[in-house]
Amino acid sequence: MSTSKRSQNSSSRGWGSYTAFLFAAVGSSIGLGNLWKFPYELGLHGGTFLVVYVFCVVLVAFPLMLSELAIGRLGRESPIRSIAGIVKEYRYSTLWQGIGWLGIITGFLIFSFYSVVASWILFYLMQSLGGSLIDAPAEIVRHSFSALLRNSDQMILWHSVFVLMVVSVLSQPVRVGLERAVRFLMPLCAVFVIWLYFNLSDVGNVAAAKEFMFSFSLQNITPELVVSALTQALFSLSIGIGILILYGSYLSDDRPLLIGAGAIAVFDTLFAVAMAVFIFSIVFKFGLQANAGPGLIFQTLPVAFSQMPQDQSWVASLFFLLLLIAALTSGFALLEPTIAMLVDRTNLPRRAAAWLAGSVAWALGLLSVFALQGNQFGFFYFSKEYYHGYFDLFNILSTHLLLPLTALLITLFVSWVLPRTLVRETMRLRYSFTFSLWRFCSRTLAPIIIGVVLLLVLAYPS
Known part of the structure; x- marks a missing residue:
């Protein structure tokens, strides 16, 4: 792809500022992964999980972030077309184009069940705002989540509302919809986190x-x-869903990738740890169990909220509002690559592409909604039985198999296939030590760690 073409694409659909890029990129990472999945995994495994998680962020995820942003800067298109353009320009095997497709499929699949989890947030937000959690009997609150899972009408309603909220933003041009949304939501999110943390004691x-x-x-x-x-x-x-490639394609050539990737990793980790401290502080204050698994946020925590004095009822509403903001910013990131792909490959207007992608994701999400009724299929994974059919299948397939597989292909493509000088020039890394450290992690450590995990996923659970 020519330099003039890259510059034209960057100016026509790029970020209005570097701050907007940082807000969007941090927003894509701060989501239900931090507020729902991270706390319950930490609750199941204890502090050992946190240590291993930090090592994975530093040695694997951070180098991969730089790799994805570099692909976006080189390609200046949607993930599929970016990689296709690089492959064509440097005459590599067309099989590498599968990375873009795999990432978009993974993100789209995650969004389909992610929006169902977001429906639970909307339900509990309405409950907390309406005062239903105040002085409610603990047993009733504890069973309200299982009752919600059996109520397909409620979940379809809030699943639909969430998809509509995401699509209504993404149907606008990037600078009008996505950029304005994250410029408003991310500072609001930061204010809420600081407020909660300082009132934690x-x-x-x-x-x-x-x-x-x-x-x-x-x-x-x-x-x-x-x-x-x-x-x-x-x-x-x-990582591995195409959004960082896409966000990198919107970023001008003179902006540093290292600072952006570092800011994303640091803020994301600090946010996850801060919210985990908040969640477990409340759990232990009221003598509840930390190892509740996926129900930690939606079963255990509401019980604690119901036992709080009436003058502290704002905590529940603020917490679920924070959850909603995080879910929205990640929802944008999960669906945006699919929309960009449709615009690039079908010449659909952005609005039509957004509604098409949202409609298909909404329909696919219904499989997860009805799976939670308990009338589909079950399976064993790491000696644990999963019985929520497509909901569990989509979750494990996308996050435990497709995500690391895409990540492995990305790190191999950037660190082993692309020319060393091209990668360093694209990343704008000034110091040789910094680039050498990235290259060692990306060429050696990351492939080994991801490869071992993929082997465990494919062989051990059976």
Whole structure:
């Protein structure tokens, strides 16, 4: 692809500012991965999970972020066309184009069940705003989540509302819809997090939460923990779904990739840890169990909220509002690559492409909604039985298999296939040590770690 063509694409559909890019990229990573999945994985495995997770972020996810942003800067198109353009220009095998397709399919599949989880957030947000959690009997609150899962009408309603919210933003041009949304939502999210954290000592047991979270035992490292930690790092930082390639394509050539990737990784990790401290502080304050699994946020925490004094009822509403903001920013990131692909390959107007992608994702999400009724199929994975049919299948298939597979192909393509000088020039890394460190992680450590995890996923669970 010629330099003039790249410059034209960058100016016509790029970010209005570097700040907008950072807001959007941080917003894509700060989502339900931090507020729903990270706390329940940490609750199941203890502080050992946090240590392994941080290692995975530093050694695997961060180098991969630089690789994806570099692909976007080189290609200046949607993930599929970016990689296709690079492959054509440098005469590589066309098989590498599969990376773009795999990433978009993965993100789209995640969005289909992600929007169902977001429907739970909307339901509990309405409950908290309406005062239904105030002084409610703990047993009733505890069973309200299982009752919601059996109520397909409620889930379809809120699933539809969430998809409409995402599509209504993404149907606008990038600078009008996505950029304005993240410029508003991300500072609001930061204000809410700071507010909750500084009021934490009044509503929770901070000491117990930190003791639980920051404990480490080498004996607790299991194959399942390693798989969960790596896939959580990839999922949380939006690796392998094409969004960082797309966001990188919107970024001008003179902007530093290292600072952007570093800011995303740091803010995402700090946000996840801060919210975990908040969640477990409340859980331990009211004597509840931390190892509740996926129901931690929607079963255990509402019980704690119901036992709070009436003058602290704002905590529940603010928490679920924060969850909704995080879900929206990640929802934008999951669906945007599909929309960009449709615009590039079919010449559909952006509005039509957004509604088409949203409609198909909504319909696919219905499979997960009805799977939660418990009348589909079950299977075993890492010696644990999963019985929510397509909901569990989509979750495990996308996050534990497709996500690391895409990540592996990306790190091999950028660090082994693309010319060394081209990659360094694209990344704008000034110091040789910095580039050498990235190259070692990307060429050696990341492929080995991801390869081991893929082997565990494919061989161990059976």
